[in-house]
Amino acid sequence: MSSNTYKVIVRGKFAPLTDGQRAALLARADDHDLFSARFTSEGTVTYERSLRTFTFRCLVSGAPDDGEAAIFGKAERSAAAAVRELGAGCTELNSVSSDLDDMLRRRGR
Secondary structure (H helix, E strand, C coil): CCCEEEEEEEEEEECCCCHHHHHHHHHCHHHHCHHHCCCECCCEEEECCCCCEEEEEEEEEECCCCCHHHHHHHHHHHHHHHHHHCCCCEEEEEEEEEEHHHHHHHHCC
């Protein structure tokens, strides 16, 4: 069975933060600014110092007949885990994706 690679962007909001969580996120904000954004299989989290929202960029593998919900589900679970690793929670996740294999096929025409 073949597998396609999808570039997925997950946007979400930080769950209400304690003063300690805010301080910890702000201390690492420079490591999570827009210039650190990369599409990788592990994904990268970026956020602004306002600590309202974040963006998670990742690569997700899936079968061509996998539905969008399955691809988004994988990416959103990874995003939630990455935000938890930063010591915070998240809400209101929304995702968009692009099929890299499809883009490469169209470019080759």
